[in-house]
Amino acid sequence: MSRPTRTDDASAGLTAANSGMNRRRFLAGTAALAAGGMLMGRPLPAAAQEAPAKGAAARAASSYKLDLGGYAGPELTSQPITLKFMRQEFPPHVNAVLEEAYKEFSAAYPNITIQEEKVPYGDLQKKMQIYVGSGAAPDVMMGRTDFIEAYHAGNIALPLQDYFLDEFLHDILDNQFKAASAKGNFYGAPWETYFTMMYFNRDIFKKAGVPTPPEVTDVNAGWTAEEFIAALDELTQKLRAQGDSTTWALSAATHGNGGPGANYTQVESLWVRSQGDPNADKGSSAYKTFLGVSEDGLQATGYLDTPEAVKGMANYQQLFTKKLAPPTAVPNQFVSGVGAIHFTGLNQASRLFQQKPAFEWGASPFPRGRIAFNCNSSDCPIVWSKTPYPAEAAALVAYLCNDANRIRFYKTWGSMPVRKSLIAAIPEFGNQQLFQLSAAAAASGQGAPRSVGWFDYFNAINPVVRDIALGGDPESQLKQAATRIDGLLRKYR
């Protein structure tokens, strides 16, 4: 997909930087050019058409009372208003970072009150659905890039490209930008991302006398799925032979409700889609396996139940049939030192740093199949399409995504940034293997299968994955799941 709003101004940016032009003037200039090109180049939905031209807005940029980051919309209202923001609950120290940011925003714009609603992470999409149905949704809601197609098709989110500088949009990792866009519109500012990596407890491997996974920075240089299973099998057998019956080779997933089927997007789909190939012939099952759903996003049969997908799920099933991983949710196994390997994102690893576990640990890429695959599901604040304050809501999103706020957030929460300049600005991403690997995974990540009904797909496939883990036949289960998903997606036709 081509980027809807970003002009190819990278070289222009370089020239500008060299000529000593100040940032605001440069941004205003590129924004004006971009706005012109954008308005000529593609149709905009009604809400976007009502938005002011970005060039005019950018001219007003210097009048913003605060660093609104990539915001390029009009100056904010002087009328007293309340912006409602629904987001996930974070631990108190992370909430404090956001609350501090609101204070700064309200100090600059005392007429704008920010009212938060924090909900458990797993309930965000359901809550959004209920709010949208009620016709009184919060102005800003924390969405996810997986659901961008639905936000577009359901007219849930406001297209944001006209409210953001092209420099900001260009700065977002390409695969993240693509995931946050649909049908030529940019709907949500990716907030942070989670690329699944393999963390291992060095002490357990040492105790069993099994070589640790390769500690590399290249996502293609890790174990293959087969090597991974063989290593875990050997590890388990040696541990049991030593009388250790409590340590698991692979700790239970901690996404969602935990255990198998916890989060297809970020965990189990990696086993399946890594058996596909984006460079294969478009009619081939390898290509379809990689896609996960038909090009129109409305058919899973032939995509989810291919021989390659069955192979991926059969590999996954071995983790449980060979008793390499517990078949149910078990919290904190890895942190407690009774799990040799754990699949998680960078933020959990950062928490490991903070907790200083009583063991040595390292990181390796997620096992690869035919390709090295990682899914780039990201949280992204979206602006409700019917908000009475589109500019202010977009400005709030942009403000929270400005450099200072994002770096403060990443450093506190430990997650993976989604903008190239921020990755470059954090030294660890240049000199520490874990961070370099995470950056490599982020750069090569792929989006969730593009379907307007991804929410249905996701909810239908998770229990099937669990049933396969518990011994169900991968082929028949995937075929049934594909048929079921086809039925669920029919309503979007």
Place this chain on the structure above:
Amino acid sequence: MPTAIRTSRKRNGRMARLAEVLPGPAMILPAVVALGIFQFLPLVVAVVNSFRSFNPFNQSPTGWVGLANYDEIFSDPGFQLAFVNTIAYIVIMLAATIPLALFLAVLLDQRLPGSTFARGAIVAALAASEAVSALIWNQLYDPRGGMFNAILAAVGLPEQPFLIGDTQSLLSIAAMSVWKDVGLPMLIFLAGLQAIPRELYEAAALDGAGPWRTFRNVTLPLLRPSLVVALFMMTITATRIFTPILILTQGGPNGATSNLAYYSYRLNFEFMAPGAASASVVCMLLVIVVITIAQTWLARGPKGV
């Protein structure tokens, strides 16, 4: 008598009648309104919605589809399984809870040592949050390190996949629900037992009736109204089991623990299908209505009471 006086007396009479008739309805009006809004209106809305189609994004109705939603769920194997499981939950819950509650109530009514503690413990389970209880039982059922498997291992029995086995999982959910909910019918029975005049037991003892005969011929017949209430309450409770399913098994494995409540929830909140979810809810209501009518008929007294 002058017309004016007659009219005045008539008016006074009407006012008096109104003053006599109005307070009753006025006093129950708030309850009727509340019931209407919070109980019956949602029911009517569910029935109406079961014949409509909806926009999957904002859930606004888009038209009338007749029985299409019912067709859709009846042809779904997931619904068929959820329906059978709902009946299974009701049967298991009633078969386990009612005798157990009656036994506990009779025991507690004896005022044996420790009765107060036992009563408190049973009521505490009833009062505990369903989600917290489910989380505790999740640990008890843990395949490795859970208390139940530790007990089995201690007596040399094999480990059981309580929550992940096709056959055990529904029973495991039901067992947790029995533990959680036995307090309610027990309290109903206890109240019923304490309302039975002691003279009847004295008379039975004078007639030489033993404990079992006294229970069968005195206690049980006089507990019939309590039994009907307890059956009714437990049928509804068993039909509505939801939280343990959501927390312990998410309806799995292979839909083995899903029931109509959980199935309806998934349709509405995970699959954006409020029409089909409403049809499923209507089916669930019909199950409750049919079973409670049957129970009332079966548990009726000799005079049909």
